[in-house]
Amino acid sequence: MPPAPxxxxxAACAAALTAALxxxxxxxxxxxxxxxxxxxELRRSYLDLFASxxxxxxxxxxxxxxxxxxxxxxxxxxxxxxxxxxxHERTLRDAxxxxxxxxxxxSEPKRHELxxxxxxxxxxxxxxxxLLRHGVPVAFDNREAKLELIEKWPAERRAIDRARADGTYxxxxxxxxxDIGFRVIKEGQERDIDDxxxxxxxxKRAGLLPEELQAPDVSAYVRTLTNRVVQSSDVQVPVRVTxxxxxxxxxxxxxxxxxxxxxxxxxxxEDEAELAGVIGHEIAHVAARHSHRLRQSATIASIFYEAxxxxxxxxxxxxxxxxxxxxxKYGFYGVGLAIDLRLLGISREYELExxxxxxQYTWKAGFDPTGFIRFxxxxxTRRGYVNGLSWFHQHPPFYQRMVDAQRELSFLxxxxxxxxxxxxxxxxxxALSASTAAAREREEGRPSLLTPEQGCPPPxxxxxxxxxxxxxLCPLPPFVxxxxxxxxxxxxxxxxx
Amino acid sequence: MCAxxxxxxxxxxxxxxxxSIYVTVEDHGRLVSGLESKDFELLEDDRPRPFRLEPAERxxxxxxxxENAQDSRALFAREIRxxxxxxxxxxxxxxxxxxxxxxxTLSIDVDFTRQRARIASGYDSLAEPLWNDIDLxxxxxxxxxxxxxxxxxxxxxxxxxxxDTLSAHSRADVxxxxxRTTIVVFACGLGAELRNRWEPYWSPAQQLAxxxxxxxxxxxxxxxxxxxxxxxxxxxFADVGREIAExxxxxxxxxxxxxVRPDGRFHEVKVRAYRTDASGRRSRLTVSAKSGxxxxxxx
Numbered sequence: 001m002p003p004a005p006x007x008x009x010x011a012a013c014a015a016a017l018t019a020a021l022x023x024x025x026x027x028x029x030x031x032x033x034x035x036x037x038x039x040x041e042l043r044r045s046y047l048d049l050f051a052s053x054x055x056x057x058x059x060x061x062x063x064x065x066x067x068x069x070x071x072x073x074x075x076x077x078x079x080x081x082x083x084x085x086x087x088h089e090r091t092l093r094d095a096x097x098x099x100x101x102x103x104x105x106x107s108e109p110k111r112h113e114l115x116x117x118x119x120x121x122x123x124x125x126x127x128x129x130x131l132l133r134h135g136v137p138v139a140f141d142n143r144e145a146k147l148e149l150i151e152k153w154p155a156e157r158r159a160i161d162r163a164r165a166d167g168t169y170x171x172x173x174x175x176x177x178x179d180i181g182f183r184v185i186k187e188g189q190e191r192d193i194d195d196x197x198x199x200x201x202x203x204k205r206a207g208l209l210p211e212e213l214q215a216p217d218v219s220a221y222v223r224t225l226t227n228r229v230v231q232s233s234d235v236q237v238p239v240r241v242t243x244x245x246x247x248x249x250x251x252x253x254x255x256x257x258x259x260x261x262x263x264x265x266x267x268x269x270e271d272e273a274e275l276a277g278v279i280g281h282e283i284a285h286v287a288a289r290h291s292h293r294l295r296q297s298a299t300i301a302s303i304f305y306e307a308x309x310x311x312x313x314x315x316x317x318x319x320x321x322x323x324x325x326x327x328x329k330y331g332f333y334g335v336g337l338a339i340d341l342r343l344l345g346i347s348r349e350y351e352l353e354x355x356x357x358x359x360q361y362t363w364k365a366g367f368d369p370t371g372f373i374r375f376x377x378x379x380x381t382r383r384g385y386v387n388g389l390s391w392f393h394q395h396p397p398f399y400q401r402m403v404d405a406q407r408e409l410s411f412l413x414x415x416x417x418x419x420x421x422x423x424x425x426x427x428x429x430x431a432l433s434a435s436t437a438a439a440r441e442r443e444e445g446r447p448s449l450l451t452p453e454q455g456c457p458p459p460x461x462x463x464x465x466x467x468x469x470x471x472x473l474c475p476l477p478p479f480v481x482x483x484x485x486x487x488x489x490x491x492x493x494x495x496x497x
Numbered sequence: 498m499c500a501x502x503x504x505x506x507x508x509x510x511x512x513x514x515x516x517s518i519y520v521t522v523e524d525h526g527r528l529v530s531g532l533e534s535k536d537f538e539l540l541e542d543d544r545p546r547p548f549r550l551e552p553a554e555r556x557x558x559x560x561x562x563x564e565n566a567q568d569s570r571a572l573f574a575r576e577i578r579x580x581x582x583x584x585x586x587x588x589x590x591x592x593x594x595x596x597x598x599x600x601x602t603l604s605i606d607v608d609f610t611r612q613r614a615r616i617a618s619g620y621d622s623l624a625e626p627l628w629n630d631i632d633l634x635x636x637x638x639x640x641x642x643x644x645x646x647x648x649x650x651x652x653x654x655x656x657x658x659x660x661d662t663l664s665a666h667s668r669a670d671v672x673x674x675x676x677r678t679t680i681v682v683f684a685c686g687l688g689a690e691l692r693n694r695w696e697p698y699w700s701p702a703q704q705l706a707x708x709x710x711x712x713x714x715x716x717x718x719x720x721x722x723x724x725x726x727x728x729x730x731x732x733x734f735a736d737v738g739r740e741i742a743e744x745x746x747x748x749x750x751x752x753x754x755x756x757v758r759p760d761g762r763f764h765e766v767k768v769r770a771y772r773t774d775a776s777g778r779r780s781r782l783t784v785s786a787k788s789g790x791x792x793x794x795x796x
Contacts, residue, residue, distance in 0.1 A: 201622065211612055447558045447609045447647045449595050455646075 034058070035479040038066045042146045046377045046402045047370070049146055053153040063151050067144065069479055074140040077474035078132060085128045092121045116456035136474065145398030156403055160410050169411045174356060177412065180234060180364045185357065186289040189237045189256070195291065196256030210246035213263050215435040219243050221428040222261060225272070229279050232365035234287040234357070245439055249379065253282040255291035263439065266432050269375060271421035276365060277372025281358030288357060290350040352404055359408050368418040373405050519553060519650065519681050519722050520749040522770045523783040528747040529772070538769040539751055548753035556592040557650035557745065558609060561616050562640050564657040564687065566600035567629040573658070573687040576734045580656050580685045581617040583738025588613045589746055596620060599636035601628035601663070633657055634664035634671050637717075641674045650748070651680045652723075654741055658687040659710030668713055675721050676763065676791035681748070683741045684714040684725035685734065693729055722787040751786075761794035 038058055041049070095117045099106075106114070163169040176183055213219070223241050230239045237257040249264040259282055269275040285291065355372070363369035518539065522529040534550040561584070563577055588594065593609040596619040607619040637655065644651040661668075675682065692707050699707070711727055718725040724744065726737045757764040768786040771779040 211610065211615065442611055447593055447649075449560060449597065449605050449640075449643045450608055455648075 032479060034062050035065050035069065038062055038147075038150070039069070039479050041150060042066075042143045044146075046146070046149070046373065046406075049149050050153060050157075050402075050406050053150050054157055056150055056154075058150060063147060066147055066479070070140055070143050070147065073476045074136060076477070077136050077140075080474065081128050081132045081136065085125065085132065088121050088125045088128065092118060092125065095121065112455070119456060131473070142398050145402065148399040149402065152399075153403065156407070160407055164411070172411065173353075174360065175411070177360050177364065180232060180360060183234060185234045185287045186293070188292070189235065189286065189289060192286070192289060192292050193237060193256035196254040196258045199254045199291075200258055210244040210262070213243035213245040213435060213439075215243065215431060217431040218266065218428055218435060221424055221431075222266070222275075224424075225276060226259065226279050226283075229276055229361055229365045229367075230283055233280070233283055233361040235283050237286065239283060239286065245435075251278050251282050253285045255286070255289070257283075257286050259283065259286075263432070263436065266428070267436060268379065270378065271371065271374075272425040273362065273368035273371030273418070273420050274375035274378075275371070275425070276362045276367040277358065277369070277375055280361040280365070281354050281372060284354040284357035284361065285350070288350065288353055290354065293350065352401065355401060355405050356408050359405060360412070363412050363415065363418075366415065366417070366419055368420045369409055369412060373402065373409065376402070376405075514754045515752050516755050517551075517650070517679050518548075518751045518753070518766060518768060518787050519679065520751060520768050520770070520784055520786040521722075521724075521744050521747055522749065523785075524772065528743060529770070529782060530747055532749065532770060532772075536771050536773070537749070537751060538767075538771075539753060540765075540767040540769075541756060542764050543767075544756075546753050546756065548751045551750045551752050553748040553750040554649040555589075556611075557652055558593045558595070558644065558647050559588070559652045559654065559745065560595045560597060560609075560640055560644060561654045561656065562636060563596065563598045563620060564600070564631060564633070565598035565604075565623055565626050566631045567626045569600075569631065569658060569687065570626050572691065576687055576690075576728070576731055577620060577656055578617065579731055579734035580738045581620055583735030584654070584742050585613050585617050585738070586735075587739040587742035589742070592745070597636070597640060598623055599632060600626045601630040601632055603636045603639050630662045631658070631660045632664040633659070633661040634666040634668055636664075637671045638664075638666040638674060641671065641678065641680055644680050645674070645678045650750070651678075652745060653680055653682045655682060655684045655714065655718075656687065657684070657714065659684075659714040661713075668717070671717060672720060673791065675717060676789065677793075679787065680721060681723045681787075682718045682721040683723040683744070684718040685737050685741070686711060686714050686725060686727035689727040689729045690731070719785070720788045722785055724785055755790055757790050757792070759792035759794055761791065763789050763791045765789040 041056070044052075095114050099111075099114050099118070160169075163172075169175065174183075174185070219241070222243060226239060226241050235257065239257040239259050241259045241261065243266070244260055244262045246262045247264040247267075249262070249268045251259070251261045251265050253259045259279070261279075265278065266275070269278065359369050359372055362371055520537075522532060532550075534548075537548070537550065539546050539548045561581070563581075564573070590611060590613065592613075593611060594607075594613045594616050595605070595609045596607040596616045597603055597605050598620070606623060607615050637653070640653055644653060688707075688710075696704055696707065715725045724741075726740070728734050728737050751768060755764075766787055766789045768784050770782040770784050772782055773779050
């Protein structure tokens with residue numbers, strides 16, 4: 001009689017663990033040590049890796065094994081969330097069945113209990129779904145990008161050095177940085193203003209725009225900074241800045257110069273150059289009329305239809321229900337989840353163009369042009385991948401984006417007096433902390449018409465902190481070369497949530 | 498006490514077994530503040546009941562429900578804007594405000610916020626309605642049901658014509674829900690100006706329908722302890738909005754333990770208020786308060 005599935009799994013697990021803990025040869029032990037070291041490198045920042053990758057000596061086999069490990073680890077992580085999703089779906093189904101069967105006979109406390117179970121389970125399902133679709137892929141994409149950087153950057157670096165030496169760098173797209181403000185990236189920016197206004201109305205109608213941040217000092221600072229970057233850009237329309245009172249780490253520009261910066265982003269940036277870098281990137285979309293160009297290939301109507309569908313699911317208490325509502329409106333996934341998906345995700349080509357132009361504008365305005373890359377870096381490496389999800393989602397692959405940004409930085413004339421940060425930035429941060437505290441206070445005890453059942457026990461939350469990497473949600477198995485695939489079923493279970 | 502009643506009592510925000518009755522008091526049309534416990538009487542099924550006077554909870558949860566069908570938009574948009582503007586100007590900044598609209602279905606357009614200006618701007622941002630059905634009873638029922646789940650003082654401000662075309666719920670369902678909760682309804686009726694102008698040309702059936710629309714809103718608001726208005730010209734809507742905000746800030750809260758059973762019958766609640774002058778003479782004041790309880794019979 002064959003062993004039961006669980007026994008089979010246990011046997012496979014034991015075999016894999018044995019292979020991992022008692023390596024057969026000294027050679028495989030050494031290979032695992034190299035692999036573990038390589039995986040540790042992936043925790044370093046992009047800027048660190050740009051500096052140190054040319055001196056690294058990992059072989060093709062090490063890189064291939066690490067890549068395979070990451071792919072398998074991502075699958076294992078996703079599988080565990082899928083299992084949790086199945087479990088939640090079962091709980092939801094059972095509760096709904098019971099409500100249907102016994103509805104009329106249920107006492108009020110029992111009914112309330114069932115309502116709470118359904119409500120909380122829907123919320124958990126929403127969280128798992130977002131992690132499965134976005135959080136986990138983004139986290140692993142970032143690791144894989146760093147692996148690619150270690151592999152390819154040395155050759156790329158040599159190519160950059162050659163281009164600088166022979167002057168071919170001056171033939172790259174938008175190399176004419178001396179003409180910023182006088183060159184034409186795309187004609188007809190002013191024709192986008194009507195489209196921007198219409199898009200703004202649609203966003204408001206769909207209920208996807210958070211409230212405006214009421215902080216005059218912060219607004220004044222951000223407007224001044226934005227003006228400074230805009231004056232050193234190719235933007236020919238007035239840029240209207242609106243600060244949104246949302247914890248989402250996000251900024252986006254609508255066609256025609258409507259720039260929106262969310263409170264979460266202002267909290268996340270660590271210096272003035274980082275903020276200038278993000279603003280530069282966003283206004284580059286305006287200068288290059290990316291929204292207009294996008295509309296020529298995809299109808300904006302379908303994008304808003306998608307946003308409206310999301311809103312409809314929320315308001316009708318659909319499967320995503322309240323979890324998605326909070327995710328969209330107040331959670332760390334924020335409104336960017338809906339907006340960035342397609343409306344502002346733009347396209348890969350446009351995003352890379354905005355990176356390049358944004359870095360140029362930041363540089364021209366006199367800020368440290370590494371600000372953008374540092375912000376990207378701290379978001380992806382230190383702040384936790386999921387937290388920055390919407391900002392990165394569906395953008396070009398990390399590797400290409402980072403390398404292109406670094407290449408542009410290498411080609412720009414170095415400025416010795418580039419501004420890194422300022423006293424005004426510190427003052428803005430101080431004023432912002434008061435606004436943040438006030439926002440938290442305002443939200444305290446806030447009732448909602450969209451929460452179907454009040455008075456439920458607090459819903460369980462993902463045991464995840466913003467400053468932690470994906471491992472805090474999905475612990476990864478140790479690297480053991482080719483045996484690691486068998487370890488998928490042996491890794492510790494997901495924390496309960 | 499039955500489980501259903503217990504749940505509703507808890508939802509009312511008072512202590513165990515306690516319920517709040519929200520009351521506004523007028524003296525010849527002017528709102529009266531500063532009354533004390535001794536100035537009130539509370540009767541349940543004509544029997545005096547002990548109570549205590551407490552400050553009405555702040556913040557209150559105030560939801561504005563606006564009719565937004567195709568014809569309503571075409572005919573009454575300006576009146577609605579005036580009403581919302583007046584209300585927004587006079588409403589206190591420390592309450593929570595939400596906006597919902599309805600035609601064929603209910604839509605929550607602005608969830609609770611302290612930025613009361615968002616109620617008027619929320620209405621301005623509403624998309625052109627796709628439906629011309631006016632399912633008022635469904636919308637009111639759903640709003641009351643949602644509000645009933647919130648703790649504390651809850652107020653529903655209805656800006657509607659009183660017409661209903663295709664609701665699955667009836668006016669009696671809405672009244673039934675009101676009788677089980679402490680939500681106060683204020684109604685700002687639309688269409689009085691049109692009625693004044695065109696009623697002479699209407700058939701008796703049309704005239705009756707108009708009266709029914711008005712009566713429906715008036716009776717529901719009155720039964721909840723609220724009030725209703727049917728302004729006959731556009732700018733009067735702003736005054737109504739202001740009046741509602743003022744009434745909300747003049748509400749008294751009488752807390753007591755109802756002595757009624759969930760027997761499916763209506764149990765009348767009466768609140769009386771008096772003013773005592775320097776000579777000790779008491780004069781009766783006009784009171785708006787919930788008219789009673791009806792909890793469904795439980796087995």
